[in-house]
Amino acid sequence: MAEYLAWLAPIAAVIGLVVAAYLAFWVLKQDAGNDRMKHLSGLIQKGGRAFLLAEYRALIIFALIVAVVLGVAITPLTAAAFLTGGILSVVAGYIGMYVATRANARTTQAATTGIAAALRVAYRSGITMGLVVASLGLMGLSLWAIFFLIFAQHPEPEIVDGFVMGASSIALFARVGGGIYTKAADVGADLVGKVEAGIPEDDPRNPGVIADNVGDNVGDVAGMGADLYESYAGAILAPMVLAVAMGINGILHGSDAVVSLVLPLVLAAGGIIASIIGLFAVNTNDSSKIHKALNRGTNLTSVLVFVLIAGMCFFWQSVSDAGLPALWFFLSAAAGLAAGLAIGKITEYYTSYHHKPVKKIADASESGSATNISEGLSTGMLSTVMPALVLVAAVVIAYLAGTQVGGPELGVYGIGLAALGMLTTTATTVGVDAYGPVADNAGGIAEMAGLPPEIRERTDQLDSVGNTTAAVAKGFAVSSAALTALALFVAFKVNLEAHIELNITLDNPFVIIGVIIGAMMPFFFGAMTMGAVSRAANAMIIEIRRQFREIKGLLAGEPGVEPDTEACVRISTKAALREMMLPGILAVLIPPVLGLIDVNILAGFLIGVLACGFLMSVYMANAGGAWDNAKKFIETGAHGGKGSEAHKAAVVGDTVGDPFKDTSGPSINILIKVVTVVSLVFVPFFIAQDGGLLHNIF
Numbered sequence: 001m002a003e004y005l006a007w008l009a010p011i012a013a014v015i016g017l018v019v020a021a022y023l024a025f026w027v028l029k030q031d032a033g034n035d036r037m038k039h040l041s042g043l044i045q046k047g048g049r050a051f052l053l054a055e056y057r058a059l060i061i062f063a064l065i066v067a068v069v070l071g072v073a074i075t076p077l078t079a080a081a082f083l084t085g086g087i088l089s090v091v092a093g094y095i096g097m098y099v100a101t102r103a104n105a106r107t108t109q110a111a112t113t114g115i116a117a118a119l120r121v122a123y124r125s126g127i128t129m130g131l132v133v134a135s136l137g138l139m140g141l142s143l144w145a146i147f148f149l150i151f152a153q154h155p156e157p158e159i160v161d162g163f164v165m166g167a168s169s170i171a172l173f174a175r176v177g178g179g180i181y182t183k184a185a186d187v188g189a190d191l192v193g194k195v196e197a198g199i200p201e202d203d204p205r206n207p208g209v210i211a212d213n214v215g216d217n218v219g220d221v222a223g224m225g226a227d228l229y230e231s232y233a234g235a236i237l238a239p240m241v242l243a244v245a246m247g248i249n250g251i252l253h254g255s256d257a258v259v260s261l262v263l264p265l266v267l268a269a270g271g272i273i274a275s276i277i278g279l280f281a282v283n284t285n286d287s288s289k290i291h292k293a294l295n296r297g298t299n300l301t302s303v304l305v306f307v308l309i310a311g312m313c314f315f316w317q318s319v320s321d322a323g324l325p326a327l328w329f330f331l332s333a334a335a336g337l338a339a340g341l342a343i344g345k346i347t348e349y350y351t352s353y354h355h356k357p358v359k360k361i362a363d364a365s366e367s368g369s370a371t372n373i374s375e376g377l378s379t380g381m382l383s384t385v386m387p388a389l390v391l392v393a394a395v396v397i398a399y400l401a402g403t404q405v406g407g408p409e410l411g412v413y414g415i416g417l418a419a420l421g422m423l424t425t426t427a428t429t430v431g432v433d434a435y436g437p438v439a440d441n442a443g444g445i446a447e448m449a450g451l452p453p454e455i456r457e458r459t460d461q462l463d464s465v466g467n468t469t470a471a472v473a474k475g476f477a478v479s480s481a482a483l484t485a486l487a488l489f490v491a492f493k494v495n496l497e498a499h500i501e502l503n504i505t506l507d508n509p510f511v512i513i514g515v516i517i518g519a520m521m522p523f524f525f526g527a528m529t530m531g532a533v534s535r536a537a538n539a540m541i542i543e544i545r546r547q548f549r550e551i552k553g554l555l556a557g558e559p560g561v562e563p564d565t566e567a568c569v570r571i572s573t574k575a576a577l578r579e580m581m582l583p584g585i586l587a588v589l590i591p592p593v594l595g596l597i598d599v600n601i602l603a604g605f606l607i608g609v610l611a612c613g614f615l616m617s618v619y620m621a622n623a624g625g626a627w628d629n630a631k632k633f634i635e636t637g638a639h640g641g642k643g644s645e646a647h648k649a650a651v652v653g654d655t656v657g658d659p660f661k662d663t664s665g666p667s668i669n670i671l672i673k674v675v676t677v678v679s680l681v682f683v684p685f686f687i688a689q690d691g692g693l694l695h696n697i698f
Contacts, residue, residue, distance in 0.1 A: 002255055002258045002259050002262055002319055003150050003151065003258050003261075003262060005262050005265075005266055006142065006145070006146050006150050006261075006262045006265050006266075007146070008265070008266055008269045009138050009139075009142035009146075009265035009266070009268060009269045010138070010139055010142050010143060010146075011269070012135075012138065012268075012269035012270070012272045012273055013134075013135040013136070013138045013139035013142065013269070013272065014135075014139070015135075015272070015273065015276070016131045016132075016134060016135030016138075016272040016275075016276065016427065017131070017132065017135045017136070017139075019131055019276050020095075020127075020128045020131035020132045020135065023124045023125075023127060023128045023131070024095075024099050024125075024128045026124060027099060027102070027103050027106060027121060027124055027125045027128065028099070028102055028106075030106040030109070030110065030121055031106065031109045031110075032102070032105045032106050032109060033105050033106070033108055033109035033445075033449070034449070036448075036449045036450075037105045037108060037109065037445055037449045038105060040105065040210075040444075040445050040448050040449060041101065041102065041104055041105035041445060043210050043565060044101050044104065044210060044213045044214050044217065044441060045101040045102065047210060047211065047214035047569045047573075048097055048101050048214050048217045048218055048222075049101075050569070050573065051181060051214065051218050051569075051572075051573050051576070052093070052094060052097060052218060052222060054573060054577055055173070055174070055177050055178075055218075055576070055577060055580075056090055058577055058580075058581070059086075059090075059170060059173055062169075062173070062581075062584070062585070063082075063083060063086050063166070063169075063170070066082065066169065066588065067079040067080075067082055067083050070082055070162060070165075070681070073682070073684075073685045074158055074162070074681065074682070074684055074685060075156075075158065075159065077148070077156070077159045077162075078158055078159050078161070078162035078681065079162065080162075081144050081159050081160060081161075081162035081163040081166065082162040082163065082165050082166035082169075083166060084140055084144070084163055084166060085140060085141075085162070085163035085164060085165065085166025085167040085168075085170070085230075085233065086166035086167065086169060086170040087166075088136045088137065088139070088140045088167070088229075089136075089166070089167050089170040089171060089174070089226050089229050089230065090170060091136060092129075092132050092133045092136045092137070092225055092226070092229055093174060093221075093222035093223075093225050093226050093229075094222070095128075095129075095132050096128065096129030096132055096133065096221050096222060096225045096434060097217050097218065097221050097222045099125050099128050099129065100125055100126075100129065100217050100221045100434060100437060100438050100441075101217050101441075102125075103121055103122065103124075103125030103438045104213075104438055104441030104442050104444075104445055105442070105445050106121050107121045107122045107125075107438055107439060107441075107442035107459070107462075108442040108443075108445045108446050108449070108451070108455065108459060111442065111446070111455050111458040111459050111462075112451070112455055114458075115290070115458050115461065115462070116283065118439075118442065118458055118459065118462060119282070119283070119290060119293065119462060120283065121438075122435045122438040122439045122442065122462055123279070123282050123294070123431065123432075123435045124279075125434070125435070125438050126430070126431040126432060126433070126434035126435030126436075126438060127275070127279045127427065127428070127431035127434075127435075128431075129221060129225050129430055129431065129434040130275065130426065130427040130428060130429065130430035130431030130432075130434065131272070131275065131276070131427045131431075132225075133225045133228060133229045133232070133426065133427070133430050134232060134268075134271070134272050134275070134426045134427040134430070135272060135427075136229070137167070137229050137230075137232045137233045137236075137426075138232075138236070138265075138268050138269065138272065140163060140233075141160065141163055141164070141233050141236055141237065142236075142265050142268075144159065144160045144163050145160050145237075145240060145261075145265065148160055149240060149244060149261060150258070150261050150262065155244045155247070155248070157240075157241050157244045157245075157491075157495075158681060158683065158684055160237060160240070160241075161237065161241065161677060161680050161681045162681055163233065163237075164230065164233045164234050164237045164677050165674075165677050165678055165681045167226075167229055167230035167233045167234075168230040168234065168670065168673050168674045168677050168678075169584065169587075169588055169674060169678075170226060170230075171226035171227050171229060171230040171670050171674075172583070172584050172587055172667065172670045172671065172674050173580055173581075173584045174222055174223045174226035174227075175219075175223045175224075175226065175227050175663075175666050175667045175670050176529055176532075176579075176580040176583050176584060176663070176667045177218075177223075177576040177577065177579075177580035178215070178218040178219035178220075178222055178223030178576070179219050179223060179529065179533075179659070179662050179663030179664075179666065179667060180529065180532045180533055180536055180572075180575060180576040180579050180580060180663055181211075181214070181215050181218050181219060181536075181572045181573065181575070181576035182212070182214075182215025182216060182218060182219030182220065182223075182572075182662060182663075183215070183219070183533045183536075183537070183658045183659045183662055183663050184211075184215075184533055184536030184537045184539075184540050184571070184572045184575055184576070185208050185211035185212040185214070185215045185540060185568065185572045186212050186215060186655070186658050187533065187537040187540070187541075187655045187658055187659070188208050188537045188539075188540025188541045188543075188544055188568075189206050189208030189209055189211070189212045189540070189544065189568075190651055190654065190655050191537075191541060191651075191652075191655055192206070192208070192541055192544040192545055192548070193206040193208065193209075193544070194648075194651050195648055195651050195652065196545075197548065197555060198643065199555075200447060200642070201444075201447070202443065202444035202447035202448055203447065203448075204447070204448040204450075204563075205554055205555060205557055205563060206544065206563065207543065207544050207547045207563035207564055207565055207567065207568050208540055208543075208544050208565075208568045209444060209448065209565070210565040210568070210569060211540070211565065211568040211569045211571070211572045212444070213440075213441050213444045213445075214569060214572070215572060216437035216440050216441055217437055217441070219662055219663075220433070220434070220436065220437040220662065221434050221437050221438075223666070224430065224433050224434065224473065224477075224666070225430055225434065227477055227666055227669065227670055228423075228426055228429060228430050228433075228473070228476075228477055230670065230673060231423060231426070231477050231480050231481055231484065231673065232268070232423050232426040234419075234481075234484045234485075234488065234673050234677060235264075235416075235419040235420045235422070235423040235480055235483075235484045236264045236265065236268050236420060237264075237488070237677075238416040238419055238420070238484050238487035238488050238491065239260070239263070239264045239413055239416030239417050239419075239420060239487065240261055240264050240265075241488070241491040241680070242409075242412060242413045242416050242487060242490065242491050242494070243257065243260035243261045243264075243413065244261065245409075245491060245494045245495060245498075246260065246409055246410070246413065247260075247261075248498075249409075249494075249498075251406065251407070251409050251410070252322075252406075253321060253322065254321035254322075255319045255320060255321045256316075256320050256321055256322055256324055259315075259316045259319065259320075259326075260413065263312055263316065263329075263417070264416075264417070264420050266308075266312055267305075267308065267309060267312065267333065267417075267420055267421070267424055268420065268424060270304075270305060270308035270312075270424070271301075271305055271308075271423075271424030271425055271426065271427065272427055273304075274300075274301045274302075274304035274305050274308065274424070274425070274428075275301050275425060275426075275427035275428040275431070276427075277300065277301070277304060278297040278298065278300040278301030278304070278425075278428055279297055279428070279431070281293075281296045281297045281300045282294055282296065282297040290461060290462060290465045291465045294432050294435075294465065297428060297431075297432070298341075298344075298425065298428050298429075298432065301425045301428045302337060302341060302425055305337060305421075305424045305425060306334060306337065308424075309330050309333045309334055309337070309421065309424075310330050310334075313326050313327050313328075313329050313330040313333075314327065316329070322406075324405050324406060325404065325405060326405060328401045328402065328404040328405045328414075329401070329402065329405060329413075329414060329417055331397060331398075331401040332397070332398040332399075332401045332402050332413075332414030332415070332417040332418050332421070333398075333417040333418060333420065333421035334421060335393075335394045335397040335398045335401070335418050335421070336394055336398060336417065336418030336419055336420065336421030336422040336480075336483060337421040337422055337424065337425075338394070339390050339391060339393070339394035339418070339422060339479065340421070340422035340423070340425075340476050340479060340480065342390050343386075343387045343390055343391070343475045343476070343479045344475055344476060346383070346386045346387055346390070346475070347383070347387070347475035347621075347622060347625075350379060350380075350382075350383040350622045350625070350626055351622055351625035351626050351628075351629055352629060353464070353629040353630065353632060353633035353636075357379045357382075357383070357626055358379075358626050358629045358630050358633060359630075359633065360375055360379070361375045361376050361379060361626055361627065361630035361650075361653065362630040362633045362634050362638060362639055362646070362650065363375075363639070365630065365634060365639060365646040365647070365649040365650045365653070366639055366645075366646050366649075367649075368645075368649050369648075369649045369652040369653065371649075372627075372630070372649045372650055372652065372653040373652070373653050373656055376623050376626055376627045376630070376653050376656070376657060377623060379622070379623060379626045380619045380620065380622050380623025380624075380626065380660070381619055381623075383618065383619065383622035383623070383626075384615045384618045384619050384622075387475065387479060387618050388614070388615065388618075390479075391479055391482055391483070391614070394418050394422075394483070395415055395418070395483070395486070397418075398411075398414040398415045398417065398418035399411040399412065399414055399415055400414075401414050402414025402415070402417075409494075412487065412490045413487075415483060415486055415487050415490075416483075416484075416487035418483055419480050419483035419484040419486075419487055422476065422479060422480045422483060423476070423480045429473050429476050430473070432473065433473035435462075436463065436465075439459055439462035439463040439465075440463045442459040442462070442463075443456055443459035443460055443462075443463050446459055460632075460635075463632075464629065464632050475618070475621070475622075477666070477669050478614060478617040478618055478621065478665075478669040478672075479614075481613075481614070481617075481669050481670070481672045481673050482610060482614040482672065484673060484676075485606070485609075485610050485672045485673055485676040486610065488673075488676045488677060488680055489603075489606050489607070489610070489676055491680060492603075492606070492676070492679050492680045492683060493603065495680070495683045496599055496683060496686065496687065496691075499687045500599065500686070500687060500690065500691040500695070501691075501696075502599065502600060502603065502691075503600055504600060504603045504604070508600055510598050510600045510601045510604065510694070510697075511600050511601070511603065511604035512604060513601055513604065514594065514600065514601040514602060514603060514604020514605035514606075514607070514608065515604040515605070515607055515608040516604075516608065517594075517601075517604075517605050517608065518604060518605035518606060518607060518608020518609040518610075518611075518612070518675075519608035519609070519611065519612040520608070520612075521590075521605075521608070521609050521612075521613070521671065521675075522609065522612045522613040522616040522617075522668045522671065523612075523616070525583055525587075525664070525667060525668055525671055526616060526620070526664040526668060528579075528582065528583050529579075529583060529659065529663045529664040529667050530659050530660075530663070530664050532575065532579035532580075532663075533658075533659035533663055534659075535575065535579070536571065536572060536575030536576070536579070537655075539571050539575065540568060540571050540572065543567055543568055543571055544568065547563055547564060547567075551563065551564075583667065587671050587674045587675060587678075588674065588678055590605075590675065591605070591606075591675050591678045591679040591682065592678065592679075592682045592685065595679065595682060595685075595686045595689075595692060596686075596689060596692055596693065597692050597693055597694055598691065598692040598693070598694040598695050598697075599686050599691045599692050599695060600691075600695070601692075601694075602679055602686075602692075605675070606675060606676055606679060609671065609672055609675050609676075610672055610676070613668050613669070613671055613672040614672065616665070616668050617665045617666070617668040617669040617672075618665075619665075620660040620661060620664050620665030620668070621660070621661045621665040621666065621669075622661075623657055623660050623661070624657035624658060624659075624660035624661020624662065624665065625657070625661050626657070627650075627653040627654045627656065627657030627660075628654050628657055628658070628661070630650050630653065630654075631647070631650040631651055631653065631654040634646055634647045634650050635647065
């Protein structure tokens with residue numbers, strides 16, 4: 001009867017969607033402020049909607065082509081699952097951005113009454129996104145898994161794999177496209193406005209400000225939501241695919257085989273309920289305790305998940321046919337959750353201006369842009385050390401704990417549970433991340449609407465915390481990506497080995513070739529996305545300079561003179577749509593091409609992408625976050641404050657870090673999972689091709 005526990009997943013997903021709907025309606029009922037604030041918010045809504053619809057139109061062609069290939073090469077149901085995963089990702093992103101672009105002015109207006117009211121509006125809009133992401137991801141995946149894995153007479157994991165491939169593919173485009181959009185606008189608006197013209201951030205005279213605010217939503221709300229949506233789905237899938245393999249290979253029998261399949265769904269369901277409870281803990285009237293309030297919600301959610309994991313492991317042990325000491329799995333899942341929290345704290349240390357690394361970057365700004373950038377690069381590189389060691393510790397603990405249950409196969413299953421343990425709090429993680437762009441937009445609206453300075457100060461306090469929470473969310477995403485990709489890689493290997501002899505050893509030159517190509521991919525991917533931002537930002541800078549030069553009275557702030565904000569929105573939109581296609585297509589295309597040559601090359605490729613991509617993503621995300629908060633630290637009055645030479649240097653560093661943390665770093669994180677899950681989906685095709693054209697040479 002344990003299999004019926006799987007229905008808890010779609011039930012919890014429905015509860016999550018109901019609560020998300022309640023929160024969304026609550027946010028939308030709040031006061032949106034005066035007519036000027038409503039007008040500015042409307043411009044942001046219009047730009048965000050236009051970009052997402054244009055992006056989705058471009059992705060329809062890609063999705064249909066891939067679906068046809070999957071239908072022919074694998075099965076039509078795999079193609080249907082692929083489309084389902086992609087469609088739900090699109091729906092989650094659109095809903096989240098719809099609420100966020102309407103919460104911005106409402107947060108600004110709430111800030112007129114105090115920090116507590118502003119925090120409540122911004123956080124509830126963010127947690128709406130979090131619950132929608134987690135609930136739709138769990139709903140879609142659980143239903144495919146229930147019918148094709150748990151209650152199926154002959155499990156068909158390749159079908160469920162297709163769901164995660166759809167989620168991952170769309171997430172990659174959303175992250176790359178949204179990242180290019182937001183950073184082109186951000187870099188252009190900052191360099192011309194703050195550095196060249198010497199006007200404040202979000203000044204209404206700056207033509208790039210609306211595009212910048214739109215970018216916060218399409219990149220950091222819709223893009224980040226899609227990122228964690230696919231991370232979440234992949235983390236649930238990884239242990240389930242391994243459980244199917246262990247059932248087929250006779251490693252687990254009876255109730256043990258059933259519970260190993262059901263456990264990931266139940267833990268994910270419990271994570272949604274825990275996140276709903278945790279949101280009520282986020283509240284404060286003290287502006288200095290905003291971060292503590294957000295941490296309180298995350299910590300409460302994590303404690304509830306720990307209790308759930310322990311309860312499920314006790315349940316497994318009580319129904320085990322083989323008398324498995326399943327309590328060891330508690331240690332596996334708990335190791336992942338603890339590692340996620342630890343990496344979050346490490347990320348916070350390297351990216352918050354309350355700590356030494358960011359203050360050192362601010363100190364270096366006294367000497368100019370070059371020393372600011374050098375110190376930021378050093379900080380980003382150094383910030384990879386502790387997350388790597390924590391991740392290694394989590395893998396070792398999860399693996400050894402799993403082997404105590406029943407051998408190396410269950411050790412790898414333990415690694416899969418660790419990835420899921422890290423992401424059971426996805427709804428909360430997305431919530432505290434999506435809250436940041438809302439607070440950022442609220443500050444921009446306060447500036448552009450000419451509200452009193454104390455209102456902008458309150459929104460800036462929310463925004464500065466949001467920069468750190470965003471960095472923490474990126475830490476969660478990339479760490480879970482590494483664990484999930486490792487578990488999915490093992491599933492890829494196990495499924496192939498059942499039909500084809502593999503030689504994934506260092507004395508096979510094909511494996512070394514694959515590792516080198518895989519390690520090269522994050523650099524190539526980073527180069528493409530950074531270059532895309534540079535080209536788009538250059539066009540944005542030229543346009544903003546043109547308007548300052550040609551629109552008489554604009555820079556002087558003469559009454560009735562308005563910038564052409566739509567021109568800047570069009571530049572970001574066209575650049576993002578043009579530049580996002582090649583990286584996304586390559587990520588999906590390269591794995592089957594390498595597998596068609598030799599699956600040993602593909603295996604080495606996956607190892608190289610995982611190892612190099614994890615470190616590159618952490619490095620870029622943390623360096624960018626540190627540069628951003630070094631600038632904000634100076635803006636609090638340190639080193640001469642706004643307008644000082646140190647501030648100008650910090651702005652330059654921030655503009656270098658912007659595509660690091662919001663475009664290239666996050667897209668590399670998704671690349672790790674895309675190439676792995678695509679490889680897993682195409683396993684039946686590789687088997688049909690007998691391992692590739694050059695297989696069995698070595």
